[in-house]
Structure formats: C-alpha cells, structure tokens
Amino acid sequence: MRTAVSGAVAAEWTKFWSVRATWWCLAAGTALMLGYSTLSGMAQRYGSEPEAANTIALGGGFYLAQFAVIALATLFVTSEYAGGGIRSTLLWTPVRPRVVLAKAAVVLPVLFVSGVVLCGAAMGLASVVKDGHGLPTSVAAGFTTATGMGGYFALVGLLCTGIGWALRSAAGTLVTVIVLLVPLPLIVASLGLPELVPYFPGIAGVNAMVEEGHPNPITMSPAPYAPWVGLAICAAWAVAALVVGTAVLRRRDA
Template identity: 80%
Template sequence: MTVLHARAVASEWTKFWSVRATWWSLLTGAALILGYSALSGVAQRYDNDPQSASTIALGGGFYLAQFAVIALATSFVTSEYAGGGIRSTLLWTPVRARVALAKAAVLVPVLFLSGVVLSCAAMGLAEVLKDGHGLPTSFSAALTTSVGMGGYFALLGVLCTGIGWALRSAAGTLVSVIVLLVPLPLIVGSLGLAELVPYFPGMAGVNAMVESGQPNPVTQSVAPYAPWVGLLICAAWAAVALAVGTGVLRRRDA
C-alpha cells in the first residue's frame, strides 16, 4: 500500500514556493476577492438588494478568487510537463502515487488557510465599507462562510491536480474544470434536472459556505443538505479526480 512520503512532500513544498506563479496566483486571488468586496460593500449604501458581508465574501470567492485557485493548482502539475521537470520529479520519487499525493498534500493546507483568511478579510472589509447598510452578518454565518471557503478551495485544488495529471495540459485542465464548475450545472438545470445541480462541485462548494436553511446566493435555492455535506460532495469529486489522474500517471509515465 502506498503511503504519503515525507521526503516527497518536502520536495513538492520547496518547488511550490520557489516559483513566482505561486505568489502571483495567491496575490491575484486576494486582490480579486478584496476588490469585489470593497465595491460590493460601497454599493450596499445605494443598492436595493441588501446583502450581508458573508454573502459578499462568498460572491467574491466563487465568481472571482476561485479562478486564481484553479490556475495555481493546475500550473502546479502541468508546468512540470511543459518545462520537462516531470522527468526529475519521477526519478526522485519513482512511486507515481506518492508524487500525486505529495502535491495534493502541499496544496490542501495552503489553499484552506488562504480561503479562511481571504474570506475573513473580505467580510471585514465589506462590513466596514457597508457602513451599517445591507444585512447584518452573524458569527455563525461568518464561521460557515470562512470554513466553507477554506475547505472548498482546498478540495478544488485537489480536483484540479487530478484532472491535470490525467490531461497534462494547462489549457485542457482549465477548460475542463471551469466547465464542470459553472456551465455544466446550468445546462443540467435547464434540461429539467435541477435536483442534480447541488451535487456538482462548484454548487456544493457554495452550499458549504451558506448556513443550513438559507438560500444559496448563486442559485437562489436552499440546499437539500447541510454545509458540511457540501464539503463531503466536493471531497468525493476531488478523490475521484485524483484517483483517475494517479491511475493515468501510473500507466502513461511508468
């Protein structure tokens, strides 16, 4: 049975932080969600559609910041194929599954922490700029949004690495993930299968950031499950993607 190898994780951790793409992606994600929250917070003073700071932060994460997460996680895998570094990686860690798991192990804590910190910062900024307008944000709503966004970003990163291993193409991975997150659920819903929409990873991620019984601000419907179930659904998608990607890596790069 293959286990996670500390040396492989340490190697991937060093590679992750040694390239400028990592820093640019994290900074871009921060700029996007904070910019969205700032504009939305100010707009609450004049808008007839009142929102809470947690809803504003959720919107910034789903509509903008998650694409920086997708770019970061995708490049973490596909850049090795583009630059030829995958040869050295597989020579250093010949057990293919360890390579895939090591990259996922690096992304999960970084993206979870990023999601929590950015959501809290976005909520705080929106609350200040709303200046008492819009809807109030309860502690429980803020906690659900911050933990949900952290969990969603972490699992989204794993999903991207799995698809990246399978396709080995940055463009192919980006298109596949984005279609899976946004257009595909909308298409399925328009075909009369609206009950399936909450079980796609993007919609499940949004539901994980919303308190039980409250409407999802993207679909305007109440999730048929609790927020933690949304994270389990995202985890299932991520696990399947990683398993498929690892299987392809074993067969193709044996």
C-alpha cells in the same frame, strides 16, 4: 515509507513556493477578492440589494477568487510537463502515487488557509465599507462561510491536480474544471434536471458556505443537505479525479 513520503512532501513544498506562478496566483486571488468586497460594500450604500458581509465574501470567492485558485493548483502539476521537470520529479520519487500524494499534501493546507484568511479579510473589509448598510452578519454565518470557503478552495485545488495529472495540459485542465464548476450545472438545470445541480462541485461548495436552511445565493434555493455534506460532495469529486489522475500517471511515460 514515512521518511520517503515526508521527503517527497518537503520537495514539493519547496517547489511550490519557489516559482513565481504561486505568488502571482495568490496575489491575484487576494486582489480579486478584496476588490469585489470593496465595490460590493460601496454598492450597499447606494440602494443595491441588501447583502450581508459574508454573502459579499461568498460572491467574491465564487465569481472571482476561485479562478486564481484553479490556476494555481493546475499549474502546480501541468507546469512540470510543460517544462520537462516531471522527468526529474519521477527520478527523485519513482513511486508515482507518492508524487500525487505529495502534491496534494501541499495544496490542501495552503488553499484551506488561503480560503479562510481571504474570506475573513473580505468580510471585515465589506463590513467597514458598507458602514452599517445592507444586512448584518452573525458569528455563526461568518464562521460557516469562512470555513466552507477554505474547504471548498482546498478541495477544488485537489480536483484540479487530479485532472491535471490525467490531461497533462494547463489549457485542457482549466477548461474542464471551469466547465464542470459553472456552465455544466446550468446546462443540466436547463435540461429539466434541477435536482442534480446541488451535486456538482461548484454548487456543493457554495452550499457548504451557507448556513443550513438559508438560500444558496447562486441558485437562490436552499440546499437539500447540511453544509458539511456540501464539502463531502466536493471531496468525492476530488478523490475521483485523483484516482483517475494517479491511474493515468502510472500507465503513461513521463
């Protein structure tokens, strides 16, 4: 069993790094993150609302870089259906839940490390560019934002793979995930249910990047829970998506 799982993970790891989409998505996420941090850092010199470097990095991650993450994780699953490679994958690994587990085992560490590294680079770049303007960033705040972003990117990646297994469509998965992360919480808030907003994965992920008691820069209100709870909420969404995706994969033909 352990050998079979490790073999499946090794196969998925090789496939992940052998396609151009992986490199393009990682490059796009890096460019978007660093570009946002540079422009926001420059704006601090010219009377923009004062921000700390970690808040700038958070904005770059939520407003821009996360969409490269979503595309990367989505294509990791749906491209196999588009190209017919899923048939070969299921021949090599006939136990279907093992395929879901193997892809998740690849996405999780890659996106976590990517989130932490990108956030650290963005904070460093923003600090240099704003040159003492804006607000300072404490070590604790920087650590919370970096680890929170890594965890959020990893869990959003798992959410995308789960929905990808269920829908088998890149377009459908992208639309579903983006609506769930951004417009849907706004719609719920406008319907008079703002207390539900912190429990959507996108807002919970941002809450995980902010020190406890500090306002969420997206909703402008403090989270009703600690940062680790935000990641736990994201994890619950990801697990639910993977359970549904696995059930669909087991029942449908490739």
